[in-house]
Amino acid sequence: MTRLPRILCAVPQLPHVHLEIAKAIQTLWGQENEQTANRFVAKAAVDDPEHPGWPAHTPDRKGGEFRPKDGAFDSSSSVPGNGPRNEATGDVRVAMEPAIDPATGQPFSSETPLDRLGGGEGPGGGGGLGERSTSGSSEAATADAQGAGPPQIGAFTPPDNLTYGTTLFGNYAHEKIADLLGELYPGVTFKFRVLPGQRGIDVTVPNKSVGRVGYQFGEIKPRTPSGESAFNRQLQQWGVGPVQSISYDAAGNVYYGFH
Amino acid sequence: MDALDLLESHKYPEAVAACVRRLAVDPNDFGAMDTMASALQAIEKYEEALPLLERVGAHEKECKITPGHPGRQMDISCLYWFLGNRQKAIALMRGLVDGMLDGSIGYGDAAGGMQQGLLLYYMAVTARLSDQAACALDYMRNRLRRLQRLLPGLPIESWPVPVARYYLGDLAFDQLLVFATGQRELPQATAAAHAKLMSRRKLCVALFHDGVRSRANGAESQCLARMRECYALEDPLIEPEWYLARHEVERAAAKP
Numbered sequence: 060m061t062r063l064p065r066i067l068c069a070v071p072q073l074p075h076v077h078l079e080i081a082k083a084i085q086t087l088w089g090q091e092n093e094q095t096a097n098r099f100v101a102k103a104a105v106d107d108p109e110h111p112g113w114p115a116h117t118p119d120r121k122g123g124e125f126r127p128k129d130g131a132f133d134s135s136s137s138v139p140g141n142g143p144r145n146e147a148t149g150d151v152r153v154a155m156e157p158a159i160d161p162a163t164g165q166p167f168s169s170e171t172p173l174d175r176l177g178g179g180e181g182p183g184g185g186g187g188l189g190e191r192s193t194s195g196s197s198e199a200a201t202a203d204a205q206g207a208g209p210p211q212i213g214a215f216t217p218p219d220n221l222t223y224g225t226t227l228f229g230n231y232a233h234e235k236i237a238d239l240l241g242e243l244y245p246g247v248t249f250k251f252r253v254l255p256g257q258r259g260i261d262v263t264v265p266n267k268s269v270g271r272v273g274y275q276f277g278e279i280k281p282r283t284p285s286g287e288s289a290f291n292r293q294l295q296q297w298g299v300g301p302v303q304s305i306s307y308d309a310a311g312n313v314y315y316g317f318h
Numbered sequence: 319m320d321a322l323d324l325l326e327s328h329k330y331p332e333a334v335a336a337c338v339r340r341l342a343v344d345p346n347d348f349g350a351m352d353t354m355a356s357a358l359q360a361i362e363k364y365e366e367a368l369p370l371l372e373r374v375g376a377h378e379k380e381c382k383i384t385p386g387h388p389g390r391q392m393d394i395s396c397l398y399w400f401l402g403n404r405q406k407a408i409a410l411m412r413g414l415v416d417g418m419l420d421g422s423i424g425y426g427d428a429a430g431g432m433q434q435g436l437l438l439y440y441m442a443v444t445a446r447l448s449d450q451a452a453c454a455l456d457y458m459r460n461r462l463r464r465l466q467r468l469l470p471g472l473p474i475e476s477w478p479v480p481v482a483r484y485y486l487g488d489l490a491f492d493q494l495l496v497f498a499t500g501q502r503e504l505p506q507a508t509a510a511a512h513a514k515l516m517s518r519r520k521l522c523v524a525l526f527h528d529g530v531r532s533r534a535n536g537a538e539s540q541c542l543a544r545m546r547e548c549y550a551l552e553d554p555l556i557e558p559e560w561y562l563a564r565h566e567v568e569r570a571a572a573k574p
Contacts, residue, residue: 218472220471234428234474237476238475245514245515246555247556250387250425250427251427251428252384252424253418253425253426253430253431254421259387263384263387265374266348266378267349276383297383
Protein backbone atom coordinates (compact mmCIF):
# COMPACT_ATOMS: atom_id res chain seq x y z
CA MET A 60 0.00 0.00 0.00
CA THR A 61 2.79 2.42 0.75
CA ARG A 62 4.15 1.89 -2.73
CA LEU A 63 1.06 3.28 -4.40
CA PRO A 64 2.03 6.98 -4.28
CA ARG A 65 5.34 6.22 -5.99
CA ILE A 66 3.51 4.29 -8.67
CA LEU A 67 1.09 7.17 -9.14
CA CYS A 68 3.98 9.60 -9.52
CA ALA A 69 5.44 7.45 -12.24
CA VAL A 70 2.45 7.56 -14.54
CA PRO A 71 1.54 10.41 -16.89
CA GLN A 72 -0.80 12.98 -15.36
CA LEU A 73 -3.54 12.58 -17.92
CA PRO A 74 -7.28 12.51 -17.21
CA HIS A 75 -7.90 9.06 -18.62
CA VAL A 76 -4.97 7.67 -16.63
CA HIS A 77 -6.51 9.04 -13.45
CA LEU A 78 -9.79 7.40 -14.35
CA GLU A 79 -8.13 4.05 -14.90
CA ILE A 80 -6.30 4.39 -11.58
CA ALA A 81 -9.57 5.24 -9.85
CA LYS A 82 -11.12 2.14 -11.37
CA ALA A 83 -8.22 -0.02 -10.26
CA ILE A 84 -8.40 1.31 -6.71
CA GLN A 85 -12.13 0.74 -6.65
CA THR A 86 -11.63 -2.80 -7.90
CA LEU A 87 -8.80 -3.66 -5.51
CA TRP A 88 -10.09 -2.13 -2.30
CA GLY A 89 -13.78 -1.86 -2.78
CA GLN A 90 -14.55 -5.38 -3.81
CA GLU A 91 -14.81 -6.65 -0.27
CA ASN A 92 -17.27 -4.02 0.72
CA GLU A 93 -20.37 -2.97 -1.12
CA GLN A 94 -19.73 -4.81 -4.38
CA THR A 95 -19.19 -8.13 -2.66
CA ALA A 96 -22.25 -7.62 -0.55
CA ASN A 97 -24.33 -6.84 -3.61
CA ARG A 98 -23.08 -9.97 -5.29
CA PHE A 99 -24.59 -12.17 -2.66
CA VAL A 100 -27.66 -10.15 -1.72
CA ALA A 101 -29.55 -10.29 -4.98
CA LYS A 102 -32.44 -7.96 -5.37
CA ALA A 103 -35.37 -8.73 -7.60
CA ALA A 104 -35.13 -6.71 -10.79
CA VAL A 105 -38.26 -4.91 -11.94
CA ASP A 106 -37.64 -5.75 -15.53
CA ASP A 107 -36.40 -9.30 -15.28
CA PRO A 108 -38.89 -11.45 -17.16
CA GLU A 109 -37.60 -14.60 -15.43
CA HIS A 110 -37.59 -13.31 -11.84
CA PRO A 111 -39.56 -10.09 -11.78
CA GLY A 112 -39.53 -7.84 -8.77
CA TRP A 113 -41.43 -4.91 -7.36
CA PRO A 114 -39.93 -1.54 -8.32
CA ALA A 115 -38.25 0.76 -5.84
CA HIS A 116 -40.59 2.88 -3.75
CA THR A 117 -43.45 0.42 -4.12
CA PRO A 118 -45.88 0.86 -1.18
CA ASP A 119 -45.58 -1.56 1.75
CA ARG A 120 -41.80 -1.67 1.28
CA LYS A 121 -42.08 -4.25 -1.45
CA GLY A 122 -39.41 -2.55 -3.56
CA GLY A 123 -36.67 -5.00 -4.53
CA GLU A 124 -38.65 -8.06 -3.47
CA PHE A 125 -39.76 -10.69 -5.95
CA ARG A 126 -43.28 -10.33 -7.27
CA PRO A 127 -45.54 -12.91 -8.92
CA LYS A 128 -44.54 -13.52 -12.52
CA ASP A 129 -48.02 -12.75 -13.76
CA GLY A 130 -48.46 -9.77 -11.47
CA ALA A 131 -49.16 -6.83 -13.65
CA PHE A 132 -47.83 -3.38 -12.99
CA ASP A 133 -47.20 -0.33 -15.09
CA SER A 134 -43.59 -0.88 -16.01
CA SER A 135 -43.29 2.37 -17.88
CA SER A 136 -43.86 4.38 -14.72
CA SER A 137 -42.17 2.07 -12.30
CA VAL A 138 -38.55 2.48 -13.27
CA PRO A 139 -37.23 5.93 -12.55
CA GLY A 140 -35.10 7.33 -15.32
CA ASN A 141 -31.42 7.68 -14.60
CA GLY A 142 -30.81 10.63 -16.81
CA PRO A 143 -32.34 13.46 -18.72
CA ARG A 144 -35.64 12.49 -20.24
CA ASN A 145 -37.66 14.41 -22.74
CA GLU A 146 -41.29 13.42 -22.72
CA ALA A 147 -41.85 14.05 -26.41
CA THR A 148 -43.43 11.00 -27.96
CA GLY A 149 -42.61 9.03 -31.05
CA ASP A 150 -38.96 10.02 -31.21
CA VAL A 151 -35.60 9.12 -29.83
CA ARG A 152 -33.78 11.55 -27.60
CA VAL A 153 -30.03 11.89 -27.38
CA ALA A 154 -28.59 12.32 -23.91
CA MET A 155 -24.87 12.65 -24.54
CA GLU A 156 -22.35 14.30 -26.79
CA PRO A 157 -20.71 11.39 -28.54
CA ALA A 158 -18.13 13.37 -30.42
CA ILE A 159 -16.11 14.01 -27.27
CA ASP A 160 -14.21 11.23 -25.57
CA PRO A 161 -14.80 11.88 -21.88
CA ALA A 162 -11.63 10.05 -20.98
CA THR A 163 -9.46 12.50 -22.87
CA GLY A 164 -11.71 15.49 -23.33
CA GLN A 165 -10.81 15.33 -27.01
CA PRO A 166 -12.97 14.44 -30.01
CA PHE A 167 -12.92 10.81 -31.03
CA SER A 168 -10.72 10.20 -34.02
CA SER A 169 -9.79 7.27 -36.15
CA GLU A 170 -6.67 7.00 -34.04
CA THR A 171 -8.53 6.76 -30.75
CA PRO A 172 -7.11 3.64 -29.08
CA LEU A 173 -9.53 0.80 -28.70
CA ASP A 174 -7.81 -0.89 -25.81
CA ARG A 175 -10.10 0.91 -23.40
CA LEU A 176 -13.10 -0.98 -24.71
CA GLY A 177 -14.55 -4.02 -23.06
CA GLY A 178 -15.02 -7.37 -24.61
CA GLY A 179 -13.17 -9.95 -26.55
CA GLU A 180 -9.85 -11.63 -26.54
CA GLY A 181 -8.95 -10.38 -29.99
CA PRO A 182 -7.00 -7.32 -30.96
CA GLY A 183 -8.33 -4.25 -29.26
CA GLY A 184 -10.24 -6.17 -26.63
CA GLY A 185 -9.58 -5.13 -23.10
CA GLY A 186 -10.18 -6.73 -19.77
CA GLY A 187 -11.81 -9.94 -18.79
CA LEU A 188 -15.31 -11.18 -19.21
CA GLY A 189 -16.57 -9.35 -16.18
CA GLU A 190 -15.51 -6.03 -17.59
CA ARG A 191 -17.20 -6.55 -20.91
CA SER A 192 -20.63 -5.80 -19.80
CA THR A 193 -19.78 -3.06 -17.37
CA SER A 194 -17.27 -0.90 -19.13
CA GLY A 195 -17.63 -1.36 -22.81
CA SER A 196 -16.65 2.16 -23.69
CA SER A 197 -14.67 5.07 -22.42
CA GLU A 198 -17.90 6.66 -21.26
CA ALA A 199 -18.65 3.60 -19.23
CA ALA A 200 -15.18 3.74 -17.74
CA THR A 201 -15.81 7.29 -16.69
CA ALA A 202 -19.12 6.44 -15.12
CA ASP A 203 -17.71 3.42 -13.34
CA ALA A 204 -14.90 5.44 -11.90
CA GLN A 205 -17.40 7.94 -10.58
CA GLY A 206 -19.74 5.24 -9.35
CA ALA A 207 -22.53 6.76 -11.40
CA GLY A 208 -23.84 3.66 -13.21
CA PRO A 209 -23.84 3.23 -16.95
CA PRO A 210 -23.88 6.34 -19.10
CA GLN A 211 -27.26 7.01 -20.60
CA ILE A 212 -26.98 7.71 -24.30
CA GLY A 213 -30.60 8.58 -24.93
CA ALA A 214 -34.17 7.43 -24.58
CA PHE A 215 -37.26 6.47 -26.50
CA THR A 216 -40.88 6.40 -25.44
CA PRO A 217 -42.27 2.87 -25.28
CA PRO A 218 -45.90 2.68 -26.37
CA ASP A 219 -48.30 2.02 -23.52
CA ASN A 220 -49.41 -1.32 -24.94
CA LEU A 221 -45.92 -2.86 -24.92
CA THR A 222 -44.74 -5.00 -22.02
CA TYR A 223 -41.09 -4.98 -21.09
CA GLY A 224 -39.47 -8.37 -21.52
CA THR A 225 -41.63 -9.37 -24.46
CA THR A 226 -40.37 -9.98 -27.99
CA LEU A 227 -42.46 -7.08 -29.22
CA PHE A 228 -40.86 -4.69 -26.76
CA GLY A 229 -37.45 -5.98 -27.83
CA ASN A 230 -38.26 -5.45 -31.50
CA TYR A 231 -39.42 -1.92 -30.79
CA ALA A 232 -36.34 -1.18 -28.68
CA HIS A 233 -34.01 -2.45 -31.40
CA GLU A 234 -35.68 -0.21 -33.96
CA LYS A 235 -35.53 2.85 -31.74
CA ILE A 236 -31.94 2.23 -30.67
CA ALA A 237 -30.95 1.97 -34.32
CA ASP A 238 -32.51 5.40 -34.83
CA LEU A 239 -30.82 6.71 -31.70
CA LEU A 240 -27.38 5.58 -32.85
CA GLY A 241 -27.97 7.36 -36.14
CA GLU A 242 -28.79 10.56 -34.29
CA LEU A 243 -25.79 10.17 -31.99
CA TYR A 244 -23.35 9.53 -34.81
CA PRO A 245 -24.82 11.16 -37.92
CA GLY A 246 -21.58 10.76 -39.85
CA VAL A 247 -21.58 6.99 -39.51
CA THR A 248 -23.27 4.37 -41.68
CA PHE A 249 -24.23 1.68 -39.21
CA LYS A 250 -25.31 -1.74 -40.37
CA PHE A 251 -27.96 -3.48 -38.31
CA ARG A 252 -28.86 -7.13 -38.07
CA VAL A 253 -32.09 -7.43 -39.97
CA LEU A 254 -34.01 -10.26 -38.37
CA PRO A 255 -34.48 -10.83 -34.66
CA GLY A 256 -33.28 -14.22 -33.55
CA GLN A 257 -30.79 -14.39 -36.39
CA ARG A 258 -27.21 -15.36 -35.68
CA GLY A 259 -24.80 -12.47 -35.46
CA ILE A 260 -24.28 -9.30 -33.57
CA ASP A 261 -26.81 -6.47 -33.68
CA VAL A 262 -24.77 -3.45 -34.73
CA THR A 263 -21.66 -3.05 -36.85
CA VAL A 264 -19.61 0.07 -37.43
CA PRO A 265 -17.60 0.58 -40.63
CA ASN A 266 -13.83 0.44 -40.27
CA LYS A 267 -13.22 4.13 -40.83
CA SER A 268 -15.70 5.14 -38.12
CA VAL A 269 -14.59 2.81 -35.34
CA GLY A 270 -12.44 5.51 -33.77
CA ARG A 271 -15.34 7.96 -33.86
CA VAL A 272 -17.87 5.65 -32.27
CA GLY A 273 -15.47 3.89 -29.93
CA TYR A 274 -16.43 0.34 -30.89
CA GLN A 275 -16.85 -1.84 -33.95
CA PHE A 276 -19.63 -4.11 -32.72
CA GLY A 277 -22.62 -3.46 -30.52
CA GLU A 278 -25.14 -5.80 -29.00
CA ILE A 279 -28.53 -4.60 -27.80
CA LYS A 280 -30.00 -6.21 -24.70
CA PRO A 281 -32.60 -5.45 -22.04
CA ARG A 282 -31.03 -4.03 -18.91
CA THR A 283 -31.82 -7.10 -16.82
CA PRO A 284 -29.72 -9.81 -15.21
CA SER A 285 -30.82 -12.23 -17.91
CA GLY A 286 -30.01 -9.68 -20.60
CA GLU A 287 -26.54 -9.27 -19.19
CA SER A 288 -26.08 -13.03 -18.87
CA ALA A 289 -27.13 -13.52 -22.48
CA PHE A 290 -24.68 -10.83 -23.56
CA ASN A 291 -21.80 -12.45 -21.69
CA ARG A 292 -22.76 -15.88 -23.01
CA GLN A 293 -22.78 -14.59 -26.59
CA LEU A 294 -19.41 -12.92 -26.10
CA GLN A 295 -17.94 -16.24 -25.06
CA GLN A 296 -19.40 -17.89 -28.15
CA TRP A 297 -18.19 -15.17 -30.49
CA GLY A 298 -14.75 -14.99 -28.93
CA VAL A 299 -13.85 -11.74 -30.63
CA GLY A 300 -14.02 -8.15 -29.62
CA PRO A 301 -14.38 -5.46 -28.72
CA VAL A 302 -18.15 -5.51 -28.32
CA GLN A 303 -20.17 -2.70 -26.78
CA SER A 304 -23.24 -3.68 -24.82
CA ILE A 305 -26.18 -1.33 -25.35
CA SER A 306 -28.92 -1.82 -22.79
CA TYR A 307 -32.44 -0.47 -22.43
CA ASP A 308 -34.86 -0.43 -19.54
CA ALA A 309 -38.63 -0.56 -19.28
CA ALA A 310 -38.90 3.22 -19.41
CA GLY A 311 -37.02 3.38 -22.72
CA ASN A 312 -33.75 4.71 -21.30
CA VAL A 313 -30.76 3.50 -23.31
CA TYR A 314 -27.29 2.98 -21.86
CA TYR A 315 -23.81 1.86 -22.75
CA GLY A 316 -23.26 -1.16 -20.51
CA PHE A 317 -25.40 -2.60 -17.77
CA HIS A 318 -24.02 -1.14 -14.51
CA MET B 319 -6.00 16.37 -38.23
CA ASP B 320 -6.29 12.68 -38.97
CA ALA B 321 -7.45 11.28 -42.29
CA LEU B 322 -11.11 11.11 -41.29
CA ASP B 323 -11.04 14.68 -39.98
CA LEU B 324 -9.60 15.78 -43.31
CA LEU B 325 -12.28 13.86 -45.18
CA GLU B 326 -15.03 15.38 -43.08
CA SER B 327 -13.52 18.81 -43.68
CA HIS B 328 -13.83 18.07 -47.42
CA LYS B 329 -10.03 18.24 -47.80
CA TYR B 330 -10.01 15.21 -50.04
CA PRO B 331 -6.49 15.23 -51.51
CA GLU B 332 -5.08 15.76 -48.03
CA ALA B 333 -7.22 12.90 -46.72
CA VAL B 334 -5.91 10.64 -49.47
CA ALA B 335 -2.34 11.62 -48.65
CA ALA B 336 -2.88 10.90 -44.96
CA CYS B 337 -4.32 7.47 -45.82
CA VAL B 338 -1.40 6.70 -48.09
CA ARG B 339 0.94 7.43 -45.19
CA ARG B 340 -1.04 5.15 -42.89
CA LEU B 341 -1.11 2.37 -45.45
CA ALA B 342 2.64 2.65 -45.90
CA VAL B 343 2.97 1.81 -42.22
CA ASP B 344 0.24 -0.84 -42.19
CA PRO B 345 -0.93 -2.16 -45.56
CA ASN B 346 -3.85 -3.85 -43.81
CA ASP B 347 -5.21 -0.67 -42.21
CA PHE B 348 -8.81 -1.13 -43.30
CA GLY B 349 -9.86 2.14 -41.69
CA ALA B 350 -7.38 3.97 -43.92
CA MET B 351 -8.60 2.07 -46.99
CA ASP B 352 -12.18 2.92 -46.14
CA THR B 353 -11.44 6.61 -45.62
CA MET B 354 -9.32 6.77 -48.75
CA ALA B 355 -12.08 5.18 -50.83
CA SER B 356 -14.53 7.81 -49.58
CA ALA B 357 -12.12 10.62 -50.41
CA LEU B 358 -11.45 9.20 -53.87
CA GLN B 359 -15.14 8.87 -54.55
CA ALA B 360 -15.65 12.47 -53.49
CA ILE B 361 -13.13 13.62 -56.12
CA GLU B 362 -14.62 11.26 -58.71
CA LYS B 363 -11.65 8.89 -58.87
CA TYR B 364 -13.97 5.93 -59.00
CA GLU B 365 -11.57 3.46 -60.55
CA GLU B 366 -9.10 4.04 -57.75
CA ALA B 367 -11.79 3.79 -55.08
CA LEU B 368 -13.12 0.49 -56.39
CA PRO B 369 -10.32 -1.92 -55.34
CA LEU B 370 -10.14 -0.30 -51.92
CA LEU B 371 -13.84 -0.80 -51.31
CA GLU B 372 -13.61 -4.36 -52.57
CA ARG B 373 -10.88 -5.10 -50.03
CA VAL B 374 -12.77 -3.41 -47.18
CA GLY B 375 -15.95 -5.21 -48.16
CA ALA B 376 -14.24 -8.59 -48.34
CA HIS B 377 -12.77 -7.97 -44.90
CA GLU B 378 -16.21 -7.13 -43.49
CA LYS B 379 -17.76 -10.22 -45.06
CA GLU B 380 -15.13 -12.44 -43.45
CA CYS B 381 -16.10 -11.44 -39.91
CA LYS B 382 -17.53 -14.51 -38.21
CA ILE B 383 -19.82 -12.64 -35.81
CA THR B 384 -21.60 -10.80 -38.62
CA PRO B 385 -22.75 -13.63 -40.88
CA GLY B 386 -24.50 -12.28 -43.94
CA HIS B 387 -22.76 -8.90 -43.84
CA PRO B 388 -23.07 -7.40 -47.33
CA GLY B 389 -19.68 -5.72 -47.22
CA ARG B 390 -19.58 -2.71 -49.54
CA GLN B 391 -21.70 -4.10 -52.33
CA MET B 392 -23.98 -1.07 -52.39
CA ASP B 393 -21.10 1.39 -52.74
CA ILE B 394 -19.43 -0.82 -55.31
CA SER B 395 -22.64 -1.03 -57.31
CA CYS B 396 -22.77 2.77 -57.41
CA LEU B 397 -19.12 2.96 -58.46
CA TYR B 398 -19.89 0.71 -61.43
CA TRP B 399 -22.83 2.97 -62.24
CA PHE B 400 -20.57 6.02 -62.27
CA LEU B 401 -18.08 4.16 -64.43
CA GLY B 402 -20.78 3.48 -66.98
CA ASN B 403 -21.21 -0.23 -66.33
CA ARG B 404 -24.92 -0.07 -65.62
CA GLN B 405 -25.50 -3.76 -66.13
CA LYS B 406 -23.01 -4.70 -63.43
CA ALA B 407 -24.30 -1.96 -61.14
CA ILE B 408 -27.89 -3.19 -61.42
CA ALA B 409 -26.86 -6.82 -60.97
CA LEU B 410 -25.03 -5.96 -57.74
CA MET B 411 -27.91 -3.87 -56.40
CA ARG B 412 -30.40 -6.56 -57.35
CA GLY B 413 -28.17 -9.05 -55.55
CA LEU B 414 -28.56 -7.03 -52.37
CA VAL B 415 -32.33 -7.16 -52.76
CA ASP B 416 -32.43 -10.88 -53.51
CA GLY B 417 -29.95 -11.61 -50.73
CA MET B 418 -32.14 -9.89 -48.21
CA LEU B 419 -35.17 -11.81 -49.40
CA ASP B 420 -33.49 -15.23 -49.35
CA GLY B 421 -31.74 -14.57 -46.05
CA SER B 422 -28.19 -14.75 -47.36
CA ILE B 423 -27.76 -11.09 -46.44
CA GLY B 424 -28.48 -10.39 -42.81
CA TYR B 425 -27.43 -6.76 -42.34
CA GLY B 426 -28.86 -3.55 -43.65
CA ASP B 427 -30.10 -0.12 -42.68
CA ALA B 428 -32.36 0.55 -39.70
CA ALA B 429 -35.37 -0.20 -41.90
CA GLY B 430 -34.26 -3.74 -42.62
CA GLY B 431 -32.42 -3.11 -45.86
CA MET B 432 -34.77 -0.65 -47.53
CA GLN B 433 -32.05 1.42 -49.16
CA GLN B 434 -31.08 -1.16 -51.79
CA GLY B 435 -34.69 -1.25 -52.93
CA LEU B 436 -34.75 2.51 -53.35
CA LEU B 437 -31.49 2.53 -55.29
CA LEU B 438 -32.52 -0.41 -57.47
CA TYR B 439 -35.65 1.52 -58.34
CA TYR B 440 -33.57 4.54 -59.38
CA MET B 441 -31.28 2.43 -61.53
CA ALA B 442 -34.17 0.55 -63.08
CA VAL B 443 -36.15 3.70 -63.89
CA THR B 444 -33.07 5.41 -65.31
CA ALA B 445 -32.11 2.38 -67.41
CA ARG B 446 -35.78 1.90 -68.36
CA LEU B 447 -35.96 -1.65 -67.06
CA SER B 448 -39.58 -2.02 -66.07
CA ASP B 449 -39.19 -5.53 -64.62
CA GLN B 450 -36.40 -4.39 -62.31
CA ALA B 451 -38.45 -1.34 -61.30
CA ALA B 452 -41.41 -3.57 -60.46
CA CYS B 453 -39.11 -5.83 -58.48
CA ALA B 454 -37.84 -2.84 -56.52
CA LEU B 455 -41.35 -1.68 -55.67
CA ASP B 456 -42.33 -5.20 -54.62
CA TYR B 457 -39.26 -5.31 -52.42
CA MET B 458 -40.25 -2.04 -50.73
CA ARG B 459 -43.67 -3.51 -50.01
CA ASN B 460 -42.02 -6.66 -48.67
CA ARG B 461 -39.82 -4.64 -46.31
CA LEU B 462 -42.81 -2.66 -45.07
CA ARG B 463 -44.81 -5.84 -44.46
CA ARG B 464 -41.86 -7.30 -42.57
CA LEU B 465 -41.70 -4.26 -40.31
CA GLN B 466 -45.45 -4.38 -39.78
CA ARG B 467 -45.12 -8.02 -38.71
CA LEU B 468 -42.32 -7.19 -36.31
CA LEU B 469 -44.11 -4.18 -34.87
CA PRO B 470 -47.83 -4.85 -35.29
CA GLY B 471 -49.97 -1.81 -34.75
CA LEU B 472 -46.98 0.44 -34.01
CA PRO B 473 -45.73 3.43 -35.99
CA ILE B 474 -42.85 2.50 -38.28
CA GLU B 475 -40.68 5.51 -38.87
CA SER B 476 -37.15 4.21 -39.27
CA TRP B 477 -35.38 5.96 -42.09
CA PRO B 478 -35.70 5.40 -45.05
CA VAL B 479 -39.14 3.83 -44.56
CA PRO B 480 -40.85 7.17 -45.33
CA VAL B 481 -39.12 7.28 -48.74
CA ALA B 482 -40.53 3.86 -49.61
CA ARG B 483 -43.96 4.96 -48.41
CA TYR B 484 -43.63 8.02 -50.64
CA TYR B 485 -42.85 5.82 -53.65
CA LEU B 486 -45.78 3.59 -52.80
CA GLY B 487 -48.16 6.56 -52.64
CA ASP B 488 -48.67 6.40 -48.90
CA LEU B 489 -47.09 9.79 -48.16
CA ALA B 490 -47.08 13.18 -49.87
CA PHE B 491 -43.81 15.00 -50.52
CA ASP B 492 -44.39 17.56 -47.77
CA GLN B 493 -44.94 14.71 -45.34
CA LEU B 494 -41.70 13.14 -46.50
CA LEU B 495 -39.95 16.45 -45.82
CA VAL B 496 -41.34 16.42 -42.29
CA PHE B 497 -39.91 12.95 -41.71
CA ALA B 498 -36.57 14.09 -43.12
CA THR B 499 -36.16 17.45 -41.45
CA GLY B 500 -39.18 18.26 -39.29
CA GLN B 501 -40.14 20.96 -41.80
CA ARG B 502 -42.98 20.90 -44.32
CA GLU B 503 -41.67 23.51 -46.78
CA LEU B 504 -38.49 23.04 -48.79
CA PRO B 505 -36.79 26.37 -47.85
CA GLN B 506 -37.19 25.61 -44.17
CA ALA B 507 -36.20 21.99 -44.75
CA THR B 508 -33.05 23.14 -46.52
CA ALA B 509 -32.22 25.49 -43.66
CA ALA B 510 -32.67 22.63 -41.21
CA ALA B 511 -30.42 20.48 -43.36
CA HIS B 512 -27.68 23.09 -43.25
CA ALA B 513 -27.81 23.05 -39.47
CA LYS B 514 -27.85 19.31 -38.88
CA LEU B 515 -25.99 16.55 -40.66
CA MET B 516 -28.65 13.88 -40.16
CA SER B 517 -31.30 16.20 -41.60
CA ARG B 518 -29.02 16.91 -44.55
CA ARG B 519 -28.56 13.22 -45.17
CA LYS B 520 -32.28 12.62 -45.11
CA LEU B 521 -33.17 15.66 -47.21
CA CYS B 522 -30.59 14.62 -49.78
CA VAL B 523 -32.25 11.21 -50.04
CA ALA B 524 -35.76 12.68 -50.13
CA LEU B 525 -34.93 15.17 -52.90
CA PHE B 526 -33.14 12.55 -54.96
CA HIS B 527 -35.98 10.05 -54.83
CA ASP B 528 -38.58 12.72 -55.53
CA GLY B 529 -36.56 13.35 -58.67
CA VAL B 530 -36.61 9.66 -59.50
CA ARG B 531 -40.35 9.58 -59.04
CA SER B 532 -40.67 12.47 -61.47
CA ARG B 533 -38.50 10.58 -63.95
CA ALA B 534 -40.70 7.50 -63.57
CA ASN B 535 -43.67 9.74 -64.39
CA GLY B 536 -41.95 11.14 -67.46
CA ALA B 537 -41.22 14.55 -65.95
CA GLU B 538 -37.51 14.68 -66.73
CA SER B 539 -37.07 18.41 -66.17
CA GLN B 540 -38.56 18.11 -62.68
CA CYS B 541 -36.31 15.16 -62.07
CA LEU B 542 -33.20 17.15 -62.95
CA ALA B 543 -34.38 20.09 -60.86
CA ARG B 544 -34.54 17.83 -57.82
CA MET B 545 -31.16 16.33 -58.65
CA ARG B 546 -29.70 19.82 -58.73
CA GLU B 547 -31.28 20.65 -55.38
CA CYS B 548 -29.85 17.47 -53.92
CA TYR B 549 -26.39 18.16 -55.35
CA ALA B 550 -26.54 21.74 -54.06
CA LEU B 551 -26.55 20.44 -50.50
CA GLU B 552 -23.15 20.07 -48.92
CA ASP B 553 -21.83 16.55 -49.53
CA PRO B 554 -22.90 14.49 -46.50
CA LEU B 555 -20.13 12.04 -47.47
CA ILE B 556 -22.32 9.03 -46.76
CA GLU B 557 -25.37 8.95 -48.94
CA PRO B 558 -24.95 7.32 -52.37
CA GLU B 559 -27.85 9.50 -53.48
CA TRP B 560 -25.72 12.66 -53.29
CA TYR B 561 -23.10 11.17 -55.60
CA LEU B 562 -25.75 9.81 -57.92
CA ALA B 563 -27.35 13.26 -58.08
CA ARG B 564 -23.97 14.81 -58.91
CA HIS B 565 -23.54 12.23 -61.64
CA GLU B 566 -26.98 13.11 -63.04
CA VAL B 567 -26.29 16.84 -62.99
CA GLU B 568 -22.90 16.45 -64.64
CA ARG B 569 -24.26 14.14 -67.32
CA ALA B 570 -27.06 16.59 -68.06
CA ALA B 571 -24.56 19.45 -68.31
CA ALA B 572 -22.34 17.45 -70.66
CA LYS B 573 -25.18 16.84 -73.11
CA PRO B 574 -25.09 19.10 -76.15
